[in-house]
Amino acid sequence: MIVENPFAEFRKECETILAHASKKALSEVKVGNMTFNKPPNPEFGQLASSICFELAKKFNQKPADLAAKLVMSIDKKKFGLIEKVSAVGGYINFHLNFAKFSSLTLQAVRHLGSAYGFIKTGKPLKIIVEHTSVNPLHPIHIGQARNPMIGDALARILKYRGHTVFCHYYIDDVGRQSSVIAYGYDKLGRPKPNEKPDHFVGKIYTITSCLVELNRLKKKLENAKETAPSDEVAKITKQIDEWMSIAAELKEKFPALFERLLEEIEKAKDAEEEINRLNLAYEKGEPEAMRLVREVSELCLKGFRETLERVGVSYDSWDWESDLVWSGRVSEVLQRLKATPFVYTEGGVLEFDAEKVARVFKLKAKMGLREDYEVPPLTLTRADGTTLYTTRDVAYTLQKFNRADKVINVIGMEQSLAQLQLKLALHALGYTKCADNLGHFAYNLVTLPGYKMSSRRGRYITLDEVLDEAVERAYAEVSKRSPQLTEEEKREIARFVGLGAVRFALVDVDAAKPVVFTWDRVLNFETNSAPYVQYTHARACSILRKAAREPEKADFSLLKEPLERELVLTVASFPEIFIDAAEYLKPNLIADFANALSDKFNTFYNALPVIKAEPQALSDARLALTDAIKIVLHNALSIIGVVAPEKM
């Protein structure tokens, strides 16, 4: 018989046995929650219940006595996977029958192969995972790179779980910043890039944005000198100084480009004004503005696609924010919001009273907010009538729900408030169900040691640089360790090792924690890394290759070593880990699991022979175990998009 989830079988049996025993011994039908913990030591079995501690007071007996009593009334005839049950210090410990369990587990893994572990949900949904969505202004930098890695891993997990998943990339081309890059690009005469297009666009954006900001501040300073108090003037002066130093930095890095843009922008009457006009024209859908902004955005996206393809991340849909505006969906949403009692006008702008929505619909407790917390209002439109990001996002969210039951937005945690306001806007419009099924997967920032990464200031390390460096270091590593390989093999190995290392490192740490970027951290080739797991996989493959036989004579009851049992147990628990990772959206559980399994296998590898083990029934059992480990490592790595190599 093939079981999908071996450890769950054992767990179920423990539950049944314990329920029966408590009914018999304590005439207690409901015994409270039937949760089991993993004992700290295999001596105490593989699952334990601490239920006697809870019941002690109720029955006025010592936990140890209760435990003994319960164990006494256990019906041993019902044992399937259980070997024995013992009472130790108030705990009830369930010991596995490893002969049966190993056989059950290893046969299941080897039979199911690449499907093992991926337990399907009983309620398949259509889920949209919106991720990456880096603005098309500059290359994807390492601070943002956590997003596609997490987003892609989430999408894969949910897909394996049996959901229908669509990955969407939201192209934010409507904001003012898009007009800034388009403006600079236009001033340069819309040149063809002489390098990777997103890098090219990034330079223009940074310089243009810096020069325009300087212009704006200088004007502001002139006005302030006459009217504003002196501390205000000092503040502006300080800002100017800061931007001047950035300008100097940029001038040194890209002298030719800087000079040309400086000249063009000085020549312009009012760059600020022209950019605002372009922004307005683009939102209105004026053909010339459309052509210009789309052209430069496409250029940048072309570069993104290249990078993302390289790491194996792909999308089902690329959604242009501008399409939402032009199609009238944004204004429609705006009209409907206006018709609610939650929108008011203030000084020519539309404001959305998020606080009132939360209060009227009594949502604070539900959303995990304190009653006395006041949700700040959200500005829906500027005085010139153009819309703001979150306003457009309301329309976008509704569009996503046309296609899906559930939407997960992978967005940095700095946008938590905006996401909250978005949700409240959905409530205001009556889309309660959408609001409930909208999830914000927030992740913390990646920072560079010393200073904050800033795309506006051109201070960033691009994902491309990181990937190149990773592959290069992996190449040096593989050349050193395996000089006998051909050049082609080395290149291929360096590629998947380097890319794998980066993906793993960005998924491995709990998304809620901030990460300080260091090369060593991302390019780790030792324990706790993709290369370590890949190496372990290759090692297992190597054994199987050398054995060159099917483990037909395997006798699993011979797997008596603690290391072997630990391995069987770990392999058997993969389905449960997978379910947790899928239900609680924790891709890092998979990375941790793969690493832990590798640890155990390597210990086993160093301690016990496989091929040369005697008798052959044992050798074959270990071979089957090795095969099962290989399969599970492969499956785990596939979730985080890392190649599991046969050789390295």
Place this chain on the structure above:
RNA sequence: GGGUCCGUGGCGCAGCACGGAUAGCGCGUCAGCCUUCUAAGCUGAAUGUCCUGGGUUCAAAUCCCAGCGGACCCGCCA
């Protein structure tokens, strides 16, 4: 000022959702292991007020409250 998230050996992290028996792992340090299945590996040693203080509980790194420290947010930016 208000909100969200984070705080675990020198450093980087896991464990916290669902409280359980001696708090795991890696780096670094020290001492070892390649004529035996891939040394990107393994073994051993040293290193802890689990931020602090209260509370809940038979039991708290885990739950609750308060405080401290850090990051982020509170914009007619996205």
